[in-house]
Amino acid sequence: MKGARRPEVRLPPLVAYEGGELEPDGDYDGLEFREAAFVAQDGGGARFMDCALTGCALDETRLHRARLLDSVLTGIRGVGTDLGEATLRDVEVVDARLGGVQLHGSVLERVVIRGGKIDYLNLRKARLKDVVFEGCVLVEPDFGGARLERVEFVDCVLKGADFNAVTLVDVDLRAAAEVDIARGVDRLAGAVISPAQLLDLAPVLAAAMGVRVEALE
Template sequence: MVRNTARTAKPARAKKSGPVVRRPEVRLPPLEPYDPEGGGLEPDGDYDGLEFKEVDLAGQEGAGSRFMDCALRECGLDGTELARARFIDSVLSGVRGVGTDLSGASLRDVEVLDARLGGTQLHGAVLERVLFRGGKIDYLNLRNARLKDVVFEGCFLSEADFGGAVLERVEFRDCVLRRADLSGVRMTDVDLRTVAELDIARGLDRLAGAVISSAQLLHLAPAFAAQIGVRVEDMP
């Protein structure tokens, strides 16, 4: 016999569905202004507690550098060499540039706000607790990168390449994800439900480990059918 306990049972608390992504909590200390007349970035440089404001860093060599508690605001990054650089507890706001090289870089507790970038190289990089908010990033190369606790919020990503990357607790919130390459991706707790435009060019079969909405499922149904060799035809 099943008893009706609705009158005495306490109401269950609503649980948030989907993965819980740990966002960065960047609290910058008072910053010293960076002096662009000091010779520019240097390979393996050490930058601590500095504000780079409206500085043109185009073409400069900062490979292997460390940026701790720094802010880069409205800076130009055309062709800037930052391979293997480390950004820790830092903010990149309004940065712009084409061909910025951040291959093999490490970003931990970093906010990237309203960036306008093209062809940014982040292949082999490690991103942990990183927020991308706003802006537009074209041809982002994240091949073989590792992303953990990363949020893309309100940004436009065109032809992003995630080939071979590992994504764990990654959320795409209110984004446009156009012509994305997911070839060889491994996903764990990846939330795509609020993506405004979900367009996958390659790697549709790599969505295991992601959560999508029912509307997105209907949108992707023809591609899923084609993936497994099913023809969908209406009766004459």
């Protein structure tokens, strides 16, 4: 199995962001956003290159089709952040606290999501390549119709994951702390799991196959 290629982000000396609200199709290069409140702002189509976002509030922030390249996001928080059809390439996301973030139709390449907790992550029909979920908690993530290639789950908790119609290629679940699949357990072809995980998943695998498991009386 081919392992995921991790991003190698080396930020240049950054300039503190002193602008106002985000702008649609804005161009942000070599900037540091610290403790910025972008609540309900519209940065759709914007490009963030060689940027650091630290402690920023992204509640209901519109970043549809935004491009985040060679950047580090630390301690970001928010509910309902719209990153639908966005591109994240060579990005590190550290200790995020997000709920209902929309990443449907997005492209993630060489991305590490480390620590933090994300509730109701929407990755429907997204394309993930060389992505690592490490030490984070994902509550009811939706991977429906997505394509995952060289994706690793390391010390990560997956609760109520939806893998309906997903395509998996070289996906490594063996190091995950917990794997709970609500839908799409029949789509695990292309993934590697541990023997212990196989035992944990046996009831849902049997149910998906229509097999009844009953002890002799």
